[in-house]
Amino acid sequence: xxxxxxxxxxxxxxxxxxxxxxxxxxxxxxxxxxxxxxxxxxxxxxxxxxxxxxxxxxxxxxxxxxxxxxxxxxxxxxxxxxxxxxxxxxxxxxxxxxxxxxxxxxxxxxxxxxxxxxxxxxxxxxxxxxxxxxxxxxxxxxxxxxxxxxxxxxxxxxxxxxxxxxxxxxxxxxxxxxxxxxxxxxxxxxxxxxxxxxxxxxxxxxxxxxxxxxxxxxxxxxxxxxxxxxxxxxxxxxxxxxxxxxxxxxxxxxxxxxxxxxxxxxxxxxxxxxxxxxxxxxxxxxxxxxxxxxxxxxxxxxxxxxxxxxxxxxxxxxxxxxxxxxxxxxxxxxxxxxxxxxxxxxxxxxxxxxxxx
Amino acid sequence: xxxxxxxxxxxxxxxxxxxxxxxxxxxxxxxxxxxxxxxxxxxxxxxxxxxxxxxxxxxxxxxxxxxxxxxxxxxxxxxxxxxxxxxxxxxxxxxxxxxxxxxxxxxxxxxxxxxxxxxxxxxxxxxxxxxxxxxxxxxxxxxxxxxxxxxxxxxxxxxxxxxxxxxxxxxxxxxxxxxxxxxxxxxxxxxxxxxxxxxxxxxxxxxxxxxxxxxxxxxxxxxxxxxxxxxxxxxxxxxxxxxxxxxxxxxxxxxxxxxxxxxxxxxxxxxxxxxxxxxxxxxxxxxxxxxxx
Numbered sequence: 200x201x202x203x204x205x206x207x208x209x210x211x212x213x214x215x216x217x218x219x220x221x222x223x224x225x226x227x228x229x230x231x232x233x234x235x236x237x238x239x240x241x242x243x244x245x246x247x248x249x250x251x252x253x254x255x256x257x258x259x260x261x262x263x264x265x266x267x268x269x270x271x272x273x274x275x276x277x278x279x280x281x282x283x284x285x286x287x288x289x290x291x292x293x294x295x296x297x298x299x300x301x302x303x304x305x306x307x308x309x310x311x312x313x314x315x316x317x318x319x320x321x322x323x324x325x326x327x328x329x330x331x332x333x334x335x336x337x338x339x340x341x342x343x344x345x346x347x348x349x350x351x352x353x354x355x356x357x358x359x360x361x362x363x364x365x366x367x368x369x370x371x372x373x374x375x376x377x378x379x380x381x382x383x384x385x386x387x388x389x390x391x392x393x394x395x396x397x398x399x400x401x402x403x404x405x406x407x408x409x410x411x412x413x414x415x416x417x418x419x420x421x422x423x424x425x426x427x428x429x430x431x432x433x434x435x436x437x438x439x440x441x442x443x444x445x446x447x448x449x450x451x452x453x454x455x456x457x458x459x460x461x462x463x464x465x466x467x468x469x470x471x472x473x474x475x476x477x478x479x480x481x482x483x484x485x486x487x488x489x490x491x492x493x494x495x496x497x498x499x500x501x502x503x504x505x506x507x508x509x510x511x512x513x514x515x516x517x518x519x520x521x522x523x524x525x526x527x528x529x530x531x532x533x534x535x536x537x538x539x540x541x542x543x544x545x546x547x548x549x550x551x552x553x554x555x556x
Numbered sequence: 557x558x559x560x561x562x563x564x565x566x567x568x569x570x571x572x573x574x575x576x577x578x579x580x581x582x583x584x585x586x587x588x589x590x591x592x593x594x595x596x597x598x599x600x601x602x603x604x605x606x607x608x609x610x611x612x613x614x615x616x617x618x619x620x621x622x623x624x625x626x627x628x629x630x631x632x633x634x635x636x637x638x639x640x641x642x643x644x645x646x647x648x649x650x651x652x653x654x655x656x657x658x659x660x661x662x663x664x665x666x667x668x669x670x671x672x673x674x675x676x677x678x679x680x681x682x683x684x685x686x687x688x689x690x691x692x693x694x695x696x697x698x699x700x701x702x703x704x705x706x707x708x709x710x711x712x713x714x715x716x717x718x719x720x721x722x723x724x725x726x727x728x729x730x731x732x733x734x735x736x737x738x739x740x741x742x743x744x745x746x747x748x749x750x751x752x753x754x755x756x757x758x759x760x761x762x763x764x765x766x767x768x769x770x771x772x773x774x775x776x777x778x779x780x781x782x783x784x785x786x787x788x789x790x791x792x793x794x795x796x797x798x799x800x801x802x803x804x805x806x807x808x809x810x811x812x813x814x815x816x817x818x819x820x821x822x823x824x825x826x827x828x829x830x831x832x833x834x835x836x837x838x839x840x841x842x843x844x845x846x847x848x849x
Binding site: 277 | 739749
């Protein structure tokens with residue numbers, strides 16, 4: 200079992216509120232990724248769940264048991280730190296077996312468990328080495344191994360891949376995903392890297408200033424962002440946000456640069472339309488919803504990012520086929536896939552759209 | 557770009573001043589020392605030492621005062637080093653949260669290190685003086701009895717306490733630094749693994765501070781072993797030579813008895829033994845380093 204619930208959990212340092220009345224229910228075996236810009240409180244939240252940081256208000260429950268005031272070890276969670284935090288004076292074997300040794304397990308049991316975990320993580324040949332003799336990726340695997348041997352009810356990862364180089368990060372990401380499938384344990388993973396969030400998560404929780412902006416599957420967050428913040432935070436390259444207005448016919452007026460035939464229900468008054476670069480296409484200047492001049496091309500291999508400047512709408516990033524060639528200064532038209540764009544009101548909240556044509 | 561070492565002729569030229577300096581100020585006295593140690597020499601015959609072979613060494617070897625002084629220095633060095641490091645460690649760990657918030661406390665704790673050891677000796681000589689000292693006075697006034705602090709039975713322990721009080725802050729400073737340098741995440745990881753206060757100290761903090769502890773013990777032992785000034789000022793070498801350290805023995809042989817050959821022979825023995833000990837420690841340390849790398 201490994202359900203983790205936060206009930207109006209809060210964290211204050213003096214007058215500063217880091218986490219505000221946060222509610223979160225994590226099911227057994229779920230992989231939840233907490234993501235947000237730096238300073239949003241995501242690491243604090245993880246450390247509150249771990250018991251390394253005191254929760255100043257509300258409750259934290261693990262498997263229905265109130266652990267708000269329990270010590271880290273009583274919560275039966277394991278944590279993998281960004282800096283690996285291996286014990287430098289212990290061998291890999293001792294590092295992995297330390298928790299079991301403190302739990303007063305017999306030497307034979309410890310050896311068996313460490314060997315099994317080392318086997319899963321391909322660490323067996325390294326068991327007698329010291330952390331200094333390992334590469335970054337190996338150290339990270341030892342840190343994960345140290346977490347596994349204790350058979351915790353849940354795993355907490357605090358930006359575990361940010362100290363690794365790009366290629367290794369992809370490998371370790373796959374390994375963590377595989378580990379989640381094999382162990383089926385609850386995992387909470389904190390990162391600022393939205394690629395990690397999108398690829399690993401069953402559910403993503405987007406945090407800003409200690410509040411949950413939105414939670415849902417990667418697909419939900421990508422396709423139906425609840426607000427402007429999530430829309431721009433999730434997805435790379437970033438979503439284009441263009442100013443707009445509802446006109447007298449109930450259609451969408453792109454700041455006088457074009458009209459989009461979107462049916463707007465009730466008295467919805469969108470002020471911004473969000474469209475991802477891949478949902479825009481470049482067309483002849485006379486067609487399309489708006490036009491502009493090409494300012495730059497970025498060849499990315501698979502696609503080319505074309506940056507188009509419109510005096511009123513700003514710089515618009517359009518994802519075009521890789522082999523398309525646009526001259527700088529050329530005038531082009533932009534076609535917006537209205538079925539996949541999002542509308543936001545004055546507060547930045549998304550406007551629900553019933554029908555689209 | 558030429559990153560190769562300079563040709564050896566230039567290298568030699570550049571090293572010459574240093575080599576000359578070392579030869580004049582270390583090499584020459586060392587050779588004179590060696591010659592004196594095997595000669596019959598006094599202040600009158602400093603320029604015409606008469607080589608007599610190893611008789612000085614035999615004299616030192618057969619001198620019970622030499623062995624008494626050696627035993628004093630060993631005991632004094634070992635006990636003060638252990639006490640200072642033990643106290644320093646406890647204080648460093650207990651005071652660490654306090655010092656972290658109020659760093660000026662460290663300056664106050666370091667004050668004893670600012671006092672010259674000879675002055676410390678003089679100060680305690682006054683404070684503990686059997687007739688004039690305030691400590692015996694109040695002990696008499698309140699308890700009707702007082703230890704004879706500088707008497708034959710307690711002089712050694714008085715010296716130990718005086719030395720420990722002065723040098724514990726040194727150990728405290730080193731250990732505080734080492735304690736603060738333990739990575740927070742490692743401590744937190746051990747908390748997740750179930751370490752409580754004592755297991756944290758025993759399995760994580762002390763092993764990580766071990767290199768510093770070893771260095772502090774060594775430095776304090778060397779300093780205690782060769783002790784001269786505060787002991788000489790506080791008790792002389794008395795009572796009855798019971799508090800003569802090896803340094804005091806050499807000094808007294810040289811200046812008071814004029815037995816230059818004997819004093820120098822003792823210093824040569826001291827040099828050879830210290831060299832052997834330090835070399836041995838170095839070998840052990842480099843082996844350990846080979847393991848930990």
